[in-house]
Amino acid sequence: MKINENYKNLNESYLFSTISRRVKDFKAAHPNADVISLGIGDVTLPVCPHVIDAMVTATYDLGAIETFHGYGDEQGYTFLRTAIAKYYAKKHVQIDQSEIFIGDGAKSDLGNILDIFSTDNIVLIPNPVYPVYVDTNLMAGRKIIFANGSIENNFLPMPDPAVHADIIYLCSPNNPTGAVYTHAQLKTWVNYAIANNAVILFDSAYEAFIHDKTLPTSIYQIPNAKKCAIEFCSLSKTAGFTGVRCGYTIVPNELGHLNKMWLRRQTTKFNGVSYIVQRGATAVFNNFSPCKKNIARYMENAKLISATLTKLGIWHTGGKNAPYIWLKCPNGMTSWQFFDYLLEKHNIVGTPGIGFGLDGYFRFTAFATRKNTIRALKRLES
Ligand code: PLP
Numbered sequence: 001m002k003i004n005e006n007y008k009n010l011n012e013s014y015l016f017s018t019i020s021r022r023v024k025d026f027k028a029a030h031p032n033a034d035v036i037s038l039g040i041g042d043v044t045l046p047v048c049p050h051v052i053d054a055m056v057t058a059t060y061d062l063g064a065i066e067t068f069h070g071y072g073d074e075q076g077y078t079f080l081r082t083a084i085a086k087y088y089a090k091k092h093v094q095i096d097q098s099e100i101f102i103g104d105g106a107k108s109d110l111g112n113i114l115d116i117f118s119t120d121n122i123v124l125i126p127n128p129v130y131p132v133y134v135d136t137n138l139m140a141g142r143k144i145i146f147a148n149g150s151i152e153n154n155f156l157p158m159p160d161p162a163v164h165a166d167i168i169y170l171c172s173p174n175n176p177t178g179a180v181y182t183h184a185q186l187k188t189w190v191n192y193a194i195a196n197n198a199v200i201l202f203d204s205a206y207e208a209f210i211h212d213k214t215l216p217t218s219i220y221q222i223p224n225a226k227k228c229a230i231e232f233c234s235l236s237k238t239a240g241f242t243g244v245r246c247g248y249t250i251v252p253n254e255l256g257h258l259n260k261m262w263l264r265r266q267t268t269k270f271n272g273v274s275y276i277v278q279r280g281a282t283a284v285f286n287n288f289s290p291c292k293k294n295i296a297r298y299m300e301n302a303k304l305i306s307a308t309l310t311k312l313g314i315w316h317t318g319g320k321n322a323p324y325i326w327l328k329c330p331n332g333m334t335s336w337q338f339f340d341y342l343l344e345k346h347n348i349v350g351t352p353g354i355g356f357g358l359d360g361y362f363r364f365t366a367f368a369t370r371k372n373t374i375r376a377l378k379r380l381e382s
Pocket residue numbers: 041104105106107108130171175203205233234235236242246247
């Protein structure tokens with residue numbers, strides 16, 4: 001056998017695995033240290049009670065002959081896809097059932113979608129960004145070019161008309177910077193994609209955190225986006241589903257063969273999300289306000305983090321329409337130097353910006369508990 005040589009181009013381990021390992025080593029060496037994590041973007045608030053109720057009921061459904069469910073519908077149950085279509089209708093976006101595919105989270109779909117694209121496509125990825133886009137394309141050996149975010153462009157890079165790309169990733173709200181593209185900016189990206197006969201892979205995993213009503217929460221709010229964009233979303237952060245696992249991908253019928261190819265790919269390699277989880281996800285969309293309350297609670301954490309960083313005179317952005325705060329490491333430190341400094345001196349864990357592609361920066365998440373957020377901020381202030 002021959003191995004996939006492209007794996008040699010990857011970092012030794014996935015960013016968050018490296019962080020976990022370093023924290024574990026630190027804890028082993030300092031068993032009494034009270035380490036607080038504002039690092040890995042995992043949620044801490046429990047799943048809302050009405051969602052739990054729906055999943056409990058669904059569990060009992062499986063135990064009775066009249067309500068038993070085996071393999072589910074190919075693209076996900078109609079009840080969930082109907083609820084998602086209604087959610088989009090509220091955003092003034094019309095999505096047909098046939099365009100919605102239920103999956104076990106955005107990460108899998110973002111990686112798996114690449115099955116339907118040739119490996120000789122040129123991939124354009126914003127930098128810094130969620131590392132999965134780069135790694136999954138490196139695994140396949142695709143050529144990657146970057147659109148660089150910076151303080152000057154508010155970490156919202158725009159396309160260069162002189163540069164051609166076939167596959168374009170956009171992440172809005174962005175992980176890690178928290179930056180959100182405006183309607184006008186997304187329109188420029190849509191026009192660029194159409195001009196290049198390219199596809200946009202739009203990751204809207206944090207759309208529910210957008211507070212500013214003037215900002216788009218779906219690429220399909222932009223005219224003509226259905227001709228060039230696939231949207232990926234997840235209930236992980238929206239509804240505390242990081243451990244439950246459910247997401248969805250929208251492949252518009254206007255993309256013609258891509259919709260049918262994704263259906264073909266999924267029906268061959270994926271057998272759906274559990275009935276129980278899909279019932280839980282449906283409860284999320286049918287009664288969104290309890291989830292919104294949790295989101296609001298996280299966003300209050302973001303405000304507290306931002307206020308402390310302002311007090312300390314540390315440059316930062318994000319945290320207004322996303323659960324992430326992106327900051328410049330003080331005193332010219334590199335990302336990993338600041339990581340070590342925070343861990344060793346203050347027992348706080350954050351995420352080094354270099355892990356997202358940009359050194360000298362750092363990410364805090366608003367997903368810790370209120371108590372731990374406040375404790376961590378007190379340590380920083382002192
Ligand atoms: N997209 C972005 C931008 C993310 O930050 C994450 C998770 O952190 C995901 C997708 C994956 O989410 P999941 O696989 O839990 O749905």
